[in-house]
Amino acid sequence: MVTAERVWEALAEIPDPEIPVLSLVDLGVVRDVEVDGERVHVGFTPTFLGCPALEVMRDQMAERIRELGAEPDVEVLSEGWSSDWITEEGHRKLSDSGFAPPSGRAPATLVQIQTGTHPCPYCGSTDTRLDNLFGPTPCRSIRYCNACRQPFEQFKTL
Amino acid sequence: MNAQELLRLADDELILGWRNSEWTGIAPFLEEDVAFSSIAQTEIGHARAWYELAANELETDADSLAFDREPDEYLCAPLVEMRMADDWARTIARHWLYETADRIRIQVLLNSVDRKVAGLAEKIDREETYHRIHAEMWAERLRDEPKFRDAVDELWPYALGVLPEEQRSLFCEAVERDESEAIERSGHTEGLRPLWEEMTMVRRSVPGASW
Numbered sequence: 001m002v003t004a005e006r007v008w009e010a011l012a013e014i015p016d017p018e019i020p021v022l023s024l025v026d027l028g029v030v031r032d033v034e035v036d037g038e039r040v041h042v043g044f045t046p047t048f049l050g051c052p053a054l055e056v057m058r059d060q061m062a063e064r065i066r067e068l069g070a071e072p073d074v075e076v077l078s079e080g081w082s083s084d085w086i087t088e089e090g091h092r093k094l095s096d097s098g099f100a101p102p103s104g105r106a107p108a109t110l111v112q113i114q115t116g117t118h119p120c121p122y123c124g125s126t127d128t129r130l131d132n133l134f135g136p137t138p139c140r141s142i143r144y145c146n147a148c149r150q151p152f153e154q155f156k157t158l
Numbered sequence: 159m160n161a162q163e164l165l166r167l168a169d170d171e172l173i174l175g176w177r178n179s180e181w182t183g184i185a186p187f188l189e190e191d192v193a194f195s196s197i198a199q200t201e202i203g204h205a206r207a208w209y210e211l212a213a214n215e216l217e218t219d220a221d222s223l224a225f226d227r228e229p230d231e232y233l234c235a236p237l238v239e240m241r242m243a244d245d246w247a248r249t250i251a252r253h254w255l256y257e258t259a260d261r262i263r264i265q266v267l268l269n270s271v272d273r274k275v276a277g278l279a280e281k282i283d284r285e286e287t288y289h290r291i292h293a294e295m296w297a298e299r300l301r302d303e304p305k306f307r308d309a310v311d312e313l314w315p316y317a318l319g320v321l322p323e324e325q326r327s328l329f330c331e332a333v334e335r336d337e338s339e340a341i342e343r344s345g346h347t348e349g350l351r352p353l354w355e356e357m358t359m360v361r362r363s364v365p366g367a368s369w
Contacts, residue, residue: 048200048203048285049200049203049204049206049207049281049282049285050199050200050201050202050203050204050285051203052199078273078274078277078278078281079277080277080280080281080284081281082284131189132189132192132193133193133288133291133292134189134192134193134195134196134197134288134292135192135196136192137196138196138199138200138203138285142192156288158284158285
């Protein structure tokens, strides 16, 4: 019989459809896993509501659970995802691939437009500026590093 | 919250999302092309979430509510219907007025006794922060431009019609304007039908198809 631990491991192998360096577990969208005999319940909360990857994520989780020989029950939770739920491992993976992880939610809602606080994932300088609050997907902004002259993407704080 | 109230929110977000997406590829510069496309995408995502709640009550699904109704059955405010994709000043005036009004009604929904509505409002409120930063940045930038001021004057009665009467005084305070006669949701502008025809064209071409 499948265990909750085995399910978590399996879900941790599913890459985010749009930022594949992250797994769904790194992203913090998997909120809980419960095993009830042959049935596996997964509580899942999408990042941004307009994210087109929602269905893909849901289908991939269901498929992976079926591969473990169990019956999936993926519930989309109304609880709002926060970028604070990206794991430490997720932050490390983002930085390593030239993608600035989100800042914490606590200080202010306008954190995204502050200067001098967002380090460049390439050279580490905080001399970076916001180029565009909006990026190629709803969860990303575009910043520019004045020190190494490298534009980079930053995960939005949500 | 009843289905009619949910549909008002959903229809506003869907139709405005559609109008905002008309800037994709033709905005004054690249950053705004990306910004308006992204804002449109999130508005339509919010519409879907509101439609899903309404669909539970009406025992249907979100796509049917979004695309299978006749134009007269939509409950959106006239403000969101007008095509403005050739006029940046009007677009920004609408964007700023709408986002300000939307913030006021979302704040009210945060305290809804319906746990699903309050939960969704909380999530949408956080996402909309980015729309508001963008709208306010542009409103500040264009504040003294005559074209922008004229557009705000023209759209103000429409903007008031987005909110129920009891929320309008908060709106007046937020944008520092006096209350005037509102253009209510009782009818539609000429803009809605052509938009509807384009928006539902593919779905109507093969009724009942699974895409």
